[in-house]
Amino acid sequence: MIRELRKKRDFCQQALKSMRGIFLPKPEGAFYLFPKILGLSDSFEFCRQLLLKKKVGIAPGVAFGAGGEGFIRICYAADRTILEPAMERLGEFLENW
16 A cells, blocks of 8 residues: 555656646655645635636645645545546646646
């Protein structure tokens, strides 16, 4: 199980690193990534628009406290058949955002 989660984490990290405007702190545990979207001032609205336009559900960083504003939280415990298109659609959304 841990090996599979590492593979999913590594996949998501690589996908996020290829996207412009993202700073990705090294995850310290769990099965979440918490990237910062450079220039983002309303993580709730960002996540709402991503869900409406690209059908990708992620959590706004502000949901985890005021210090989380500008970040998003991505759970990588999902199956790769979900993660792969979600990362692709997130990248497309960021290009047009």
